[in-house]
Amino acid sequence: QDSDTSQSDLSMTTDTPTTSGDGSTLVVYYSAQGHTEEVANVVADAAGADVFVITPSEPYTDDDLNWTNDNSRVSIEHDNPDQRDVELTTTDVPNWDSYDTVFIGYPIWWAVAAWPVNGFVEANDFTGKTVIPFCTSTSSGLGSSATQLAELTGTGDWQEGQRFSSNASESDVQNWVASLNL
Ligand SMILES: Cc1cc2nc3c(=O)[nH]c(=O)nc-3n(C[C@H](O)[C@H](O)[C@H](O)COP(=O)(O)O)c2cc1C
Numbered sequence: 027q028d029s030d031t032s033q034s035d036l037s038m039t040t041d042t043p044t045t046s047g048d049g050s051t052l053v054v055y056y057s058a059q060g061h062t063e064e065v066a067n068v069v070a071d072a073a074g075a076d077v078f079v080i081t082p083s084e085p086y087t088d089d090d091l092n093w094t095n096d097n098s099r100v101s102i103e104h105d106n107p108d109q110r111d112v113e114l115t116t117t118d119v120p121n122w123d124s125y126d127t128v129f130i131g132y133p134i135w136w137a138v139a140a141w142p143v144n145g146f147v148e149a150n151d152f153t154g155k156t157v158i159p160f161c162t163s164t165s166s167g168l169g170s171s172a173t174q175l176a177e178l179t180g181t182g183d184w185q186e187g188q189r190f191s192s193n194a195s196e197s198d199v200q201n202w203v204a205s206l207n208l
Pocket residue numbers: 056057058059060061062063091092093100132133134135136137138162163164165166167191192
């Protein structure tokens with residue numbers, strides 16, 4: 027069901043000068059509230075990349091995400107790291123072997139990567155791939171979020187990565203992708 031989407035993504039980027047357009051770049055992201063999704067779509071357009079969305083089997087509702095409530099789902103998972111192993115709808119990326127560059131985008135939750143990303147990186151082998159992390163947050167930096175993900179996989183050539191504010195401008199994101207010289 028994803029092939030139609032990736033074809034239309036590619037056709038939308040045909041006249042973007044920074045695209046490699048050979049389908050060897052993938053943007054994987056998780057976004058609970060849409061901010062990372064917006065950044066990820068700009069990255070994908072600028073890089074001529076395919077997109078894979080990390081989807082929890084039980085998506086987080088607004089109530090689930092209310093970190094000011096000690097009894098919300100996210101607060102309970104934060105307080106109990108053994109409950110952060112969130113089931114995902116799938117971790118299988120079509121044509122995974124064909125990608126040599128993989129962006130991974132996520133929101134920052136309590137200064138770490140939103141944990142639905144953990145199960146994705148644990149389930150996939152990044153050997154031979156360049157991995158470029160990015161995150162969105164209201165104020166926190168990337169911190170050690172990306173190195174923690176790299177340690178979870180133990181594979182892949184993880185680059186330094188980039189933090190964007192939740193409402194990053196399109197040009198900020200485009201300039202960053204251009205600076206990578208993919
Ligand atoms: C549970 C939770 C914890 C958060 N923790 C932080 C944090 O530690 N530092 C920060 O700057 N922003 C934090 N935020 C804000 C998000 O990182 C920010 O809004 C992000 O852009 C959300 O991305 P999304 O819309 O793709 O889900 C938190 C948000 C939530 C829901």
